[in-house]
Amino acid sequence: MTVVAVVGVVAGLAAGLLVARYVAGRQTAGGSGRAGSRWRRGRLVIAEEQQAGLGRRAIDSLRAGVVVLDAQDEPVLVNPAARAMGLLRTGARPGSVAAHPLVRTLAGQVRRTGVRREIELDLPRGRDNAAENPLGVHLRAMGLGGGHVAVEATDVTESHRLARVRRDFVANVSHELKTPIGALQLLAEALLDATEPAGEGQPDLSEDLVAARRFAERIQHESTRLGRLVQELLELTRLQGAEPQPAPEPVAMDWVISEVVDRTRTSATARRVDVVVDGERGLTAYGSDTQLATAVANLVENAINYSGEDTTVRITATGGDDHVEVAVTDQGIGIAPTDVERIFERFYRADQARSRSTGGTGLGLAIVKHIASNHGGRVDVSSTLGGGSTFTLRLPARPPDDLLATLVSGGIESGPAELRQA
Missing domain, CATH: 1.20.58 (Methane Monooxygenase Hydroxylase; Chain G, domain 1)
Known part of the structure; x- marks a missing residue:
């Protein structure tokens, strides 16, 4: 309830x-x-x-914990489930109680913004094995008027445990696959060298060697694609909380966009796509510079792959008091309305045939979604089938709350402590 x-x-x-x-x-x-x-x-x-x-x-x-705080953050209603989850602490005065710091922080955000807030994360249970057996909670806070805020807490420990098992399995398998994939790539290169076409004055390759070279080229292509898939699986696993997230720092968006243009220059040239940068300069976001560069690069690569030749991909940066937005617009094939809600799912492809031809892994947009979520932002898309698409990455332009940043660093499956506005 x-x-x-x-x-x-x-x-x-x-x-x-x-x-x-x-x-x-x-x-x-x-x-x-x-x-x-x-x-x-x-x-x-x-x-x-x-x-x-x-x-x-x-x-x-109720099985869900309920805490109601007044305008001074004093708990005026606490049910037994909330007490069992450890959402109360000893107050400053003898015999008094206070709400958990995270509960007070969420309540303060609701009062300041006037909108409902949600967060999901792991909390230590306060025992010796707290790190091994954390309590997974989903918190939802909403205003009741007069400064009162109600916070609901749902126990999601089991779903978090299953997510960790799945995440660890993917990480372990991906690590094990890196060695044989590397060996395949080396063997394919050796076979290509051995079947190098003869020079002038030398006899041409036999039909068998020509076929062997063709197969070696295909092996090299598929092993490279498989290596990229493994690398992106590892990246996605890290973003989902397998490793602590780096402390947020000011990031110059001019550097991020310049880095992205440099990374995507080769693929853009190969497809005869012109990458244009406009918008505001001198903007600053807060987070990890490498992750933000990866997110924008994935959006640009996706735009290039799904654009026709002699078209333009435009990167536009804009800023506000609290946020920075980077929009990537293409003139490509667009996305059907039935696919818009699913394109950020892992391995989902709106156009299977086109994805095979571009060599995509189906993980690029999922990585963008998790990077945006980890930074307290989001990614949106607007598209017209046959008329191109615009992906907009929204990022915070101010330092995040220190308490939430500390608690969020643990992470969960849906993005380390995803904090979103309802």
Whole structure:
């Protein structure tokens, strides 16, 4: 049961109390005698107590933890599930309690922005094996008015454990594959050298050697593609929390875009695609420079691969008070509306035949999504089938909250402690 549903229950009970008061007041005004008035007031008090007790029992029976903070971040309602999850701490005064620092931080963000906030991460349980057995929680915070904020906590420990098992399996298999893939590439190069076409005055290659060379070229191509797939799987595994995320630092977006243009120059030239840079200069985002360069490069490579010859890919940077946006626009084949919602999934391809011809792995956009999420940003897409696409990477232009940055560094499957605006 979500916080919205809990608040709905409480609001319904409050509305019932108001109706009861109104009815009792009307009856009292039309009644006769003090005895009747006292009798009605007594029944009203009993009804209020019963409904208040019912609302409290309903909240206490939830498996999800519920914490309601007032404008001073003092907990005014905490159910047993929230206590069991460790969302309370010892207060500054003897005998007092306080909400977990993360709960207070989320509540403060809700008050400042006026929008609902969500975060998912692993919390230590406060025992000797806390690092080996963390508590996975999904927190959802929303304002109730008057400075009050309700925070719902859902236990997602098991899903996090399964995600870690899957992530470790992919990482281990990918590491094991790197050695045989490297050997295949070396053998293919050796075979190509051995079947090098003869020079002038030398006899031509036999049909068998020509076929062997063709097969060697194909082996080299596929082994290179497989090596790129393994490398991107490892990169995606790291982004999903296999390794702690680097501390966010100011990143010059001019350097990021220049690095991306340099990385993609060869592929753009080969496909006769012109990469154009415009927009604002001197913008600064916060995060990891290498990851941001990888994200923008993946968007540009994707735009180049799905564009026709003699077209333009445009990189546009814009900035605001709180964010920086980098938009990559192409004149390519576009994306069907049914595929737009799925293109950031791993291995999903909107055009299977085109993806095979370009040698894509199906992981580039998934990597972009996780990099954006890890930086507290997002990536959006707008596209018209046959009319090109625009991918927009939105990044923070200010340092993130220190507390959230510390807690977020642990990470989960959906992106290390993905913090998003609902």
